[in-house]
Amino acid sequence: MSWILIILVVIILIIIIYLISTYNGLINARNRVKNSWSQIDVQLKRRMDLIPNLVETVKGYASHEKTVLEDVTNARSSLMNANGVEETSTANNQLSGALKSLFAVAENYPDLKANTNFQKLQDQLAETEDKIAYSRQFYNDTVLMYNNKCQMFPSNIIANMFHFQEEEFFDAPEEAETVPKVEF
Template sequence: MIIEIIILIIVLILVIYIIYQYNGLIRLRNRVKNAWSQIDVQLKRRADLIPNLVETVKGYAKHEKTVFENVTKARSSLMSAKTVKENAEANNMLTDSLKSLFAVAENYPELKASENFRQLQAQLSETEDKIAYSRQFYNDTVLMFNNKVQMFPSNILASLFHFTEAEYFEIAESDRAVPEVKF
């Protein structure tokens, strides 16, 4: 009788532990999805601002056709990206093309003085900050989830219930280079 109660208690503790671990995996997987959706919201906001910015610059720099085409193409890639990797690549392409767009804007003092352009640039800058924060939060959440998926004993449950590692949101290799500063 006592042995049966001990076995029952051990089984009950084991079941509670499995439920706890499983719910932890679900919680972290949902956090990863939520963190990704926050990045997605900010990327969408940036993509929505870009046509206004391009049109504003176009009015001043009509002959800079390739810059506008590159920005439009990059925005399109971002809007059609499905995976984390595709989103990261499209985001990096868009960032590079926006740098070109702002370089063009630097050559037009009357454009830089335009209130509309300054407001769009400020909104885009604010959005870039939010994207950076969202990426950091997403990658931190992915780290917690991947740790749980890989570490013992939760990795046993993770493999049993087919939890797989999430992808990190990574920057382009070209953005990793240290900029050269000259005086």
Template structure:
């Protein structure tokens, strides 16, 4: 009788322990998935800030470089591509295109000494640089968070919970290999 009670108690403790571990693993997966979503939204905020600065920058440069129409059209199209991107991969690709077109915009700006001295242009350039730094930080934070989440989705025993509740691995925010060099902007 006493042995049966002890066995029942041990079984009950084991069941409770399994439930507690299950709940802990499930909650940690939810927390990491939400952290990934939050990290992505931080990148999105900075990319939108960057996209909002670009029309002002383009208009400032346009005043000095009226004949550089294709550069302005390319920057505008690249900005629209970034604003319309839906997935992490699309956003990364659109970001790469925009970075390339901004290089050509700054190359045009180099040819206009009065523009380089313009207070508006310098302020916009500073804001864009600050935003680029924030994007880099946000991208790093996002990728670190995705790494933690993906590890949790792949490692035993949390991978069992992840597969049971359809937790999907997330994509990293990556730039193309050819885009990894630092853009050269001279004034």
């Protein structure tokens, strides 16, 4: 009788340890997703802080390019007011497009391109864009690992019991999926 009781206690302990381990693993994965999202947020805020300086620098040289500057300002505002992954992703893509237009305008002004302030700001912005791209990739990798834990058996049972929700991926804009046309 005591062997049966010992075996039963061991089985119950194994189940309890598994439940605790799986639950803690899901918490760890969810917190990694939150952390990786905050890293994207930090880089987006850094970019938003650089943009007004860049716009002011360009204004002096390209005053008649008002619509491009307004587009950048509006896109920045949209990003600042975005909530959640989907809204932020859309606003980020809008801002990236507006910045491309801004740099295209800068190509038309040799004095602006030679301006050291503009060059420094452009370099900082390019560095920030690289960090954003890396942060997006890290976030999506983290979301993939977390979502796998939420979907795969047997951890999906624990995830459903404790209401762990899958996270959204940070998507690239649709135009990024098309192959650019290069002509010589």
